[in-house]
Amino acid sequence: MAKRKNISAAQAWEQALTSVSRLLQKFDSNMQDKAGVSVIWYDVLLHLHHAPEKKMRMQMLSKSLVLTRSGVTRLVDRIEKAGLVRREAAVEDRRGYYAILTDEGEEALAEAQEVHRKDIRTHFGARLDKAEQQAVFNLMSKLRFED
Amino acid sequence: MAKRKNISAAQAWEQALTSVSRLLQKFDSNMQDKAGVSVIWYDVLLHLHHAPEKKMRMQMLSKSLVLTRSGVTRLVDRIEKAGLVRREAAVEDRRGYYAILTDEGEEALAEAQEVHRKDIRTHFGARLDKAEQQAVFNLMSKLRFED
C-alpha cells in the first residue's frame, strides 16, 4: 500500500463519508433507472426478504432500516400501493401490524439486486482486492453501533 | 487483526454503508441539538469556509456538497434567512450568484465544528488506532469518484 502523509481522524471520516455517499447516490440512480426501485425501497424489501416468513413488525422494520428511521408508515404506504408489500394485523398484539413482502415484491427485489450486484462489482469490487474488501469490512465493523 | 471468515464485496459495502450512515445520523442529531445546525448546513458552511474569499458560485457549491446535490437554491435560501450566508450577484457573469459565508456563519460553523470534532473523537477516533484510521482513508480514497 502506498505511503502517504499522516491523516487526522476527521480527514479519514470525511473521506469515508464522501466516498460512501457518492457511491450510494450512484447506486440509487442506477437502481431507480434500471429497476424502478430506489435504494430506500430496496432497503425495505431486502430486510423483509431476510425476515422469518418475510414479514416484520413496523417498528422492527423501522429500527432495521439503514436509511431513514422515520416516516416508515408512509414509506410502507407507498410501497404497498405499488403492490410490493402488504400489511396484515398482528394477531398476538392488536396494536401491531406486519409488513409482508409480496411475490411481486420478491420479483422487484430480485431485479433490483441484479442491478445492485453489478454496481457493487464495478464500483467496489473492481477497485479493492479481496484483502482490501476484508479490511473495509473489519474496520467498518468496529465503527458499528446500535442505538 | 482478528481472523474472520471470507466476506463478499456486497457484505463489505453493506457494512461500510451501515456504519457510515448510522454514525452520520448520530453526528447530525448531536450537531442539531447542541449547535442548532444540521450536518447539511454544516456541509455548506464548511465548503464556503474553505473557498477563496469564503464564497462560491451556486453551481460549484452544489457540485461540492456531499449530501444532497439538488435543491441548493432553496437550501441556501434557508441558510440565508438564518443569516449564516448571503448572496451576491457575480459581476463577471450576470447569470450567476455567489453564496458568501457571513461572520455569523463563521461563528455557527465554529460552534458546529467543536461539537463535530468531539463526536469524531469519541465515535471514530476512539475506536480506530492511527494505523486503522490511515487504512480507512486509503481504502476509501480508492472508492472515491467524481461524476
Place this chain on the structure above:
DNA sequence: CGTGAATGTTTGCAATGTCAATAGTTGTCA
C-alpha cells in the same frame, strides 16, 4: 450584428420526510 444553442439559477408543483398529537391496545399493580 443577429439568431439559436448553451449556461446558471430560480420557480412551481408534486413527492417525500419530520415531529408532535392522537387512537387504540396492552400491562401493571393496588
Place this chain on the structure above:
DNA sequence: TGACAACTATTGACATTGCAAACATTCACG
C-alpha cells in the same frame, strides 16, 4: 377489577427535496 402508564402505529400539519419548466444571460458562428 379498574385506573393509569407504556407501547404501537397512524394522522395532520408543516418543512424539505426532486424535477421539469421558465428566465435571464452569455457564447458560437454564419
